[in-house]
Amino acid sequence: MSAAQESTTAVPAAGSPDESRVSDGTDVVDLPAGWRYRQRRIFGFNIPWYASPKTQLGMVAFVCFLCPGMFNALGGMGGGGKTDATLADNMNTALYSAFAVFGFFGGTFINKLGVKWTLAFGGVGYCIYAISLLASVHADVGGFNIFAGVLLGICAGLLWTAQGTIMISYPNEAQKGRYFAWFWGIFNMGAVIGSLIPLGENINVKSNSTVTDGTYIGFIILMFLGAVLALFLCNAGDIVRPDGTRVILMKQPSWQSELLGLWETLRFEPFVVLLFPMFFSSNWFYTYQQNAVNSARFDTRTKALNSLLYFLAQIIAAAIWGYLLDVDNLRRSVRAKITWVTLVVLTFAIWGGGYAYEEGYTRESVDPKLNPDFVSMDWTTDGYVGPMFLYIFYGFYDAAWQASVYWFMGALSNSGRRSANYVGFYKGIQSAGAAVMASLDSRKLSFKAEFISNWVLLSVSLVIAAPVIFLKIRDNVDVEDDLKGTDETIADVLPAGHPEKAVA
Known part of the structure; x- marks a missing residue:
């Protein structure tokens, strides 16, 4: 349609x-x-009705525009906007460790509490995180910083699982790619606009220094507005698609039934575990890109510009990728195979260019304490164009990878309940990888080792995922299959007047 x-x-x-x-x-x-x-x-x-998939996805996209979008803009400068990335690394280790646990079980909370309250609570943690960074500029508040990291991990785990559930279960099968494109474009526009805040505040700062207080205050206000916006969402049970069908849910779920649902999800499609390495590596590269590339080599205003270009590239990639994934002229199983091959090509092309760039410096050579002669690169410096385009392609690759993973999960099921669990697995495992990488970076692992770990993980995960993509993604998923493990019937999900509704 x-x-x-x-x-x-x-x-x-x-x-x-x-x-x-x-x-x-x-x-x-x-x-x-x-x-x-x-x-x-x-x-x-x-204008589509309020409880339609389009309207609700748009609202969720703006929640993410204001909360994780601003968080990404702040983190995109490396070190949470601070000169030394150690504090941000420690906060992010705590963040992603908590995220891994609560993301893994996020589907359970969503199915029990509903997407509205889950998203609203999730937005609160972003405000506290930015407040703690502002406080750390003026005082030693290490305990508060770690608490803020843990709290955001809990909140983000719930927020992103709710978002993913909406994005892959609300649309019909023919629109899942373009729904990702709409969401990812709006969400990353938050990061683009958020990047303009530090760029404007620090436009004349050519040294590598901590961003201004006004930068943090701007982020705090916008993040709070995102948490408030989430309160105006509908829950999944109220959503009616344009064809009259509803999202498959569990009626009156209990905590016991939802925890059991995690096992039922794996039993329904055990091959999904072969996607777990793709989940694990999907946030692993952020620490390297933000700290070892953007923060390490560039001055404050150029870091902000790089971050802006990175997220603009994500918007462009999401639009291209999302719509190509939904091309009508090719069967979905064929599109899945083409997507896998394209990811392999991009992995070796873009990260191959990254290897050539990384060979030009080390962690020690860009540390002013160890190398007093080091001068941060500015956008006016000769040779800036090459690193700029590399960082743009890193942003393009990120959106292509995330779009593909979400689409692969969405191709396995249309069930809201099962999708919540898939996304919970995704966000939990993804965050475990991010926590490990943040911890390694805080221990000053060499930039070359960080780079190699990224390239190897991404390449190997594609090989492991191949059986799922080539053998398990079908052209469509039968309603009967999706209803397994729930107490819904066909009559509950078919549109009114459907000839099979009376039979069901």
């Missing part, structure tokens, strides 16, 4: 003044009564 078909004007249902209907161009689908299911026309455009 096209976007134009999906956003047609609602008309009253025949014989039922309390219900509305939406036309998708071929059928007329009943929608429940209430303001959440009414379409409106604003400035000549048909």
Whole structure:
């Protein structure tokens, strides 16, 4: 179904003044009564109903625009905006360790508490994290910094699992790639705009120094607004797709049933464990890129510019990748194989260029304490263009990798409950990798060793994931398969008036 078909004007249902209907161009689908299911026309455009996948994904994207988007802008400068990355490394080790635990079980919390409260609580941790960094500029608050890292790990684990669940379970099978593109573009626009804050505040700072207080204050305010916005979301049980179907959920889940659901998810598709190395390596490279590349070589204003370009590249890559993943002319199983081959090519092309660049310096050679002659590179320095484009391609690669992983998971199931568990596994394992890498960086592992670990992990994980991608991704997932392990029936998820609904 096209976007134009999906956003047609609602008309009253025949014989039922309390219900509305939406036309998708071929059928007329009943929608429940209430303001959440009414379409409106604003400035000549048909706006999808409030409890539609498009509207809810847009709102989640803006929550992430304001919370993790700003966090990424701050972290993209390396060291959380501070000259010495040690404090940020220690905070991020605590953050991702907690993230790994709560991300792994995040699907359990979402299925029990709902996406709205999970996302709202998740947004709070980002504010506290930025506050602790601001406080550390003026006082020794190491305990508060570590607490903030742990709290953000808990909050982010829940927020990202809720976001991923929405992104891969709300749309129909033909739109999962473009839903990723919409989300990733809006989310990373937060990082782009967030990068303008330190760039504007530090436009004349050519030395490598800590960002200003105003930079941190701006991030704190925006992150708080993101947490508040999450309170206006609908829960998954209220969502109705344009074809009238609903998201598959567990009725009245208990903590026991949800913990059991983790095992049932693996039993449903045990081959998903072969994607775990891709999960593990998907945040491993951030520490290297932000600390060993951006923070190590460049002055403050150029770090901010690099971060801006990095996230702009992510938006472009998400748009390209998301829409290509949904190309109608190729079967989904064929698209999965092409995606895998393309990732292999990009891994060796982009990281091969990164190897040539990394050979030009060491951790010791860019440390002013050990090498007093070292001068940070500015955007006016000869030779800046090459590293700039490398960093842009690193951003492009990140979005391509994340889009592919989300799409692979989405191709395995349309169930909201099962998707929540898949995303929980993804975010938990991803964060475990990030925690390990942050810890290694805090112990001053050589830049070359960090680089090699990235290239090897990414390459090997693609090889391990190949059986899932080549053998297990089908052209479509049957509703009956998705209902296994839940107490939903076909009648609960089919649109009203569907010929199989009465039989079910």
